[in-house]
Amino acid sequence: MTDSAPSFEGVLDAARQIAPAAVRTPLIEHPALNERAGGRVLLKAETLQVAGAFKFRGAYNRISRLTEDEKARGVVAYSSGNHAQAVAAAARMMGTRALIVMPADSPKVKVEGVHAFGGEVRFYDRYTESREAIGEAVARERGSVLVRPFDDPFIIEGQGTTGLEIVDQAADLGAEPADQLLCGASGGGLIAGINLAMAARWPDTRVIGVEPEAYNDTQLSLAAGERVTYPPVAAPSICDALMTDRPGELTFPINRRLERVVTVSDDEVADAVAYAFRTLKLVVEPGGAVSLAALLAGKVEARGLTTAIVLSGGNIDPALFAQIIEGRFKGARP
């Protein structure tokens, strides 16, 4: 149980809490990728998680702890899409309702995912409205618990179970500890949870954040020594899952531990999505492929090393996926 700051004990507790419902996703090693990287690469396939992304870990860790009274009033969440589906899935499992505030330009597949899990959707404009303000207002109106996407200890600790599993599964592969671990950073919940696990279990492993070039708020914040908030940005990105304007309040202090943050362009991300299709036979969404993109584009040296990579989600619209694998992708549209 965690009530205050996220902790490694909380991650261990989350692992017990989510075990009945979450998938222990495989840690995949592919000879062709090893050969290309010139080292060992361990892929944590969170694409195979419930609702297609790591987000279910945190959402279930939070929602499964609601009281009966809280469940009766339902939950509210705001999300770019993966947290949305995860909250809807966990809410359905726990017998409560979910209302999700989503950007109007969310991938269709993510909106449909929320509906498929019985969730209700309310849209907002990603570029002009504040999802936090809308989410909080709706939660107040309904008396519902707001399930935040990252600034909640239970969420961060739930995501941290990804890191625990990487450690255990790498041992099974005789690849422990990894020299470095690459993970995308948006609000920073996943990478913060992983940092908690790494600090305790693989303290010498370099944890490296990866962000889209146009949404490098964690990189800027680490350089500034404090959380930097972007002015409202209008740059479109293929990485819909990673378009945050600042690091989280709870996640940033933990993520000061990052060795560094590297950035990738949309073209590099598209190349990684195509590589995952062609060679790894995995469906990875752009925001879930940034770490692989960083490796393939040489942003991080992997030669002679063991590199763990989180493939954090696989929810991508068929039309975009088709464009990318057929080499027809010409950049994200605003």
Add this chain to the structure above:
Amino acid sequence: MTDSAPSFEGVLDAARQIAPAAVRTPLIEHPALNERAGGRVLLKAETLQVAGAFKFRGAYNRISRLTEDEKARGVVAYSSGNHAQAVAAAARMMGTRALIVMPADSPKVKVEGVHAFGGEVRFYDRYTESREAIGEAVARERGSVLVRPFDDPFIIEGQGTTGLEIVDQAADLGAEPADQLLCGASGGGLIAGINLAMAARWPDTRVIGVEPEAYNDTQLSLAAGERVTYPPVAAPSICDALMTDRPGELTFPINRRLERVVTVSDDEVADAVAYAFRTLKLVVEPGGAVSLAALLAGKVEARGLTTAIVLSGGNIDPALFAQIIEGRFKGARP
């Protein structure tokens, strides 16, 4: 070591032989598929194998046993594409050359795969020429060992390691034994190898073969009580990996053990490929998706049962994959 009939001991030996080179592919359980099936479904993801299909197991088991003298003379294989890539990959690892006789209409991705592994390709016409005759003639000319796609004990035993791993991994998931196991049948090497493993380890598990409607030679042969050879067929199928005209000489006697064979249409297969993309986040080629198709189309009852399914390969051309996931697939072209 096996010299005569394929055996379970040979499968155990193959497991030791291929361990340094093959991927122990994950056995994946996905809550959404379980829910849809109304039971537990265990997916053996051979899509994640070296060269994207189970074929590497048998090819490596055979080629890694060549003498130095045999290696000096190279290997020859005929194949619809997956065996081709596997032989090329194994040959490269063992330091020998591979010449592959492939149908002229093989998916580009498979031809490119052979080239990427340094193999040489010679095309033939799938509908008018005998690949066996061409392969044997070329092997004779060059003094090369012919690595057959299924009628070879080492090949069958190598493929059988897939079954051994399913048994061990199902135990880890607390899902042992499965009530039934579905696997595609072409020449029948994979399913024969799996039958050897099942007879020894899960004797009560019903092993069910799955074939494309237009290439149901194993189904017809079981009904006839002997190997039936099709007249040369001209029916195109999306399942390029499963277009054989008769069961193998060594595989058929073993596959008499099958509980039954069910068939699937190209449309059912395309639906399964799309489902794997959308929900499972896995790239599966048509021939590799027939077992999943049989389950999703209700050809096999799965309610209340544990069903193991082999996703045998993931080598599909981007254009076809794009058509299928975007709902534009209108049937295979001759």
